[in-house]
Amino acid sequence: GSPSFSCTFSVQTGIGSIGIVFFGTPEQKQKYLPKMMTGEWVGAYALTESSAGSDALSGKTTAVLSDDGKHYILNGEKQFISNGSWADVFTVLVQVDGDKFSGFIVDRDTEGFEIGAEEKKMGMKGSSTTPLIFTNAKVPVENLLYKVGKGATIAFNILNTGRYKLAAACIGGSKLGIEHAIEYALNRRQFGQPIANFDAIKGKIADMTVRVYAADSMLYRTVGLIQDTIDELDKSDPDYYKKMGEAHERFAIEASMAKVFGSETSNLVVDEALQIHGGYGFIEEYPLARAYRDDRINRIWEGTNEINRAINTGYMMKKVLMEEISLRDYLKGVKEFLATESPDIEEDLFQSEKFALESAKRLASMVFHEALCEYGQDLKHEQQLSEALADIFTYIYTAGSVISRARQSQSSNGISNMSSVIARIFTAESLLEVKSLSNICLNKIFMETVPENFNDTVFQLESRMTLNTDTISLKQSLADFMYTQNNYPF
Numbered sequence: 001g002s003p004s005f006s007c008t009f010s011v012q013t014g015i016g017s018i019g020i021v022f023f024g025t026p027e028q029k030q031k032y033l034p035k036m037m038t039g040e041w042v043g044a045y046a047l048t049e050s051s052a053g054s055d056a057l058s059g060k061t062t063a064v065l066s067d068d069g070k071h072y073i074l075n076g077e078k079q080f081i082s083n084g085s086w087a088d089v090f091t092v093l094v095q096v097d098g099d100k101f102s103g104f105i106v107d108r109d110t111e112g113f114e115i116g117a118e119e120k121k122m123g124m125k126g127s128s129t130t131p132l133i134f135t136n137a138k139v140p141v142e143n144l145l146y147k148v149g150k151g152a153t154i155a156f157n158i159l160n161t162g163r164y165k166l167a168a169a170c171i172g173g174s175k176l177g178i179e180h181a182i183e184y185a186l187n188r189r190q191f192g193q194p195i196a197n198f199d200a201i202k203g204k205i206a207d208m209t210v211r212v213y214a215a216d217s218m219l220y221r222t223v224g225l226i227q228d229t230i231d232e233l234d235k236s237d238p239d240y241y242k243k244m245g246e247a248h249e250r251f252a253i254e255a256s257m258a259k260v261f262g263s264e265t266s267n268l269v270v271d272e273a274l275q276i277h278g279g280y281g282f283i284e285e286y287p288l289a290r291a292y293r294d295d296r297i298n299r300i301w302e303g304t305n306e307i308n309r310a311i312n313t314g315y316m317m318k319k320v321l322m323e324e325i326s327l328r329d330y331l332k333g334v335k336e337f338l339a340t341e342s343p344d345i346e347e348d349l350f351q352s353e354k355f356a357l358e359s360a361k362r363l364a365s366m367v368f369h370e371a372l373c374e375y376g377q378d379l380k381h382e383q384q385l386s387e388a389l390a391d392i393f394t395y396i397y398t399a400g401s402v403i404s405r406a407r408q409s410q411s412s413n414g415i416s417n418m419s420s421v422i423a424r425i426f427t428a429e430s431l432l433e434v435k436s437l438s439n440i441c442l443n444k445i446f447m448e449t450v451p452e453n454f455n456d457t458v459f460q461l462e463s464r465m466t467l468n469t470d471t472i473s474l475k476q477s478l479a480d481f482m483y484t485q486n487n488y489p490f
Contacts (some may be wrong), residue, residue: 003294004126006169010038011083015162016043019103019154020092022245023146029103034091037331044087044130046106047163048077053308057101057152061094061134069139069220072096072104074112074134083313084115084130091158092132093151101151103172105143123293146242153246160248162302163255164226167219167262170298173291174269175488181273182286182482184280195276196483204272205482206425206475213422213490215258215265220403222254253315255395256308263298263305270295306383309390314380316393320372328367334362338460341385349410350403353427357399359464360434364392365443366457374445377410385444388437395430395437397444402426418481419490421474428469435462 017036035041052059061076074094077250081090090106106113116131137183146154182205185196195201219469229247233240248255274281274288281288319325337358368389373381409416440452441457450458482489 002126003169003173003291005364007082007124007127008042008172008468010162010165010169011045012039013392014165015158016083016087016089018092018161018245019045019130019145019158020089020105022157022241023103023154024105024241026143028145033041034106041088042086042277043109044081044083044090045158046081046090048081048160049077050079050080052148054304056093056155056363058151059093059095059101061092062098063102063104063139065096065444066138066143071138071166072141072144074104074139075329076134076139078132079128079133080130080301083128084132085118085128086383087128090132091145092134093155094456096148099156100149102148103145103151103154104139105145106137106139107143110137110139122296123290124297131473139176150289150443153249156252157245157248159302160252163259163308164219164222165217166298166302169264170221170266170295171212171215173242173295174208174215174266177266177269177273177288178205178208178212178488179274180372181208181269182485183278186483187398187473188278193267199476200274202471202476202479204276205479208269208272209482209488209490210422210425210429210475211265211268213405214398214418214426216490217405218254218261219258221397221404222251222258225254229436234402239362240396243485248295254392254397256303256311256315257390257397259302260305260308260312260390261398262395266295266298266309287410296490306387309387310380312390312393313386316368316389317372317377318377320368321377323455327365327372330362330365331369334366334457334461337362338464349484350423351426353399353403353424356431356465357403357427358398360396360399360431361463363438363458363461364434366454366461367392367438367445369442370445370454375445382444385441388441392437392441395434399427399430421478424467425471425474428467428471431465431467434470435444435465 017033020032024032033042036043046055047059047062049059059076061074061078062075063072066073074092076094078092088108090102092106093105094102096102106135108115112135114135116133120128128287138344142207150215182196183202184193185205188195226248229250230244233243233247237243270288270291274292277288280286283289303311316325321328369383371379371389402423406416406419409419440457
């Protein structure tokens, strides 16, 4: 595979054009989209500046209406713009009159617009990354995208689509990485046998497979939720596409989860696949060296993973404070939940996992509630705590996605047994992470002195989260199954 081409193509079909799809006028769509769809024109998206990376809305590039009212005059510089060298059409975010964040469509041949030199990058060397320089660049007023002051809506909903699309690209690359690792492990012989036979290698193959299956599951769930919302819109509404774009904001949490989990999955896979290759993995003639360099950017662009974790917790806090999520009502049910007996495991294949997951949800709600009570909106400044909470939410969301997918596969394909194995492994290991992260959070919130009655409830919930799953044996079975497949089979 070619991550560099994937980057180019993803920008073209995603962030480089989706702003026009969502927020463009009929005239703008007619002018730009047909040639962008055929590839005659290439698109790019310009948000980042040298002094405005994660703090994207603080950009200094400006736009001022000309005296004759026919053009906006742009001045400033954008940084790290993918497709910069060969793009024909740029979606550019600037400050109108210095303080109204707004979007514009800028043509390559615009007077006063210059494309800078290619950056010398660690990876993605086949893609284009350049600065853009605006020196009294004259952009026609009809190239204003949406409305003056609506730049944040444009920028962040473009990024929401970019985030889950990046997750998809990471997952696709990860599947190829697993295939490279298995092929090498089956053919590389040491101590008189293929290294694939060694249990440590089986563990790595299984870990990679479980993680990719989980990322895939949560991404499909997220895209399904977004599509269900879009399906409810009236296609005859003149603002249909604007509402489609704005609908993505409802799932900003899930999009950020997908981006973080997907990019950290590809990081795990490329690292373990290289390790399986041993010294050969470090040699450029083998595929993993380039993959390792190319993959590193995935945790940085579309918002760093740190920023996306902050979005995750921040939006959850907003939903609770706006009472879109009734956290207090949910907490009231904890005692009733603890009064119920554990289910009969024989009644449902994943009943023990589902029950443990429900316990984890109660624990997470308690931890989040205490964090909000202690810090309120200042929680955003407690970034280590906020990141731990984001990971708790992500593990729970992903485990639920994995269980749902594995249940559906029971009647739909012949590899359902291995899907069940994966679901059991991932749920057991995820809930261990949730327990550990919850304890870290509570020790911070209560300054190492968790109240006894609160701690008793936590202990009861954690006891119900414990799954006596033999993950090692399950991973051995999963790896043996993967060795029999010609490609990633799920």
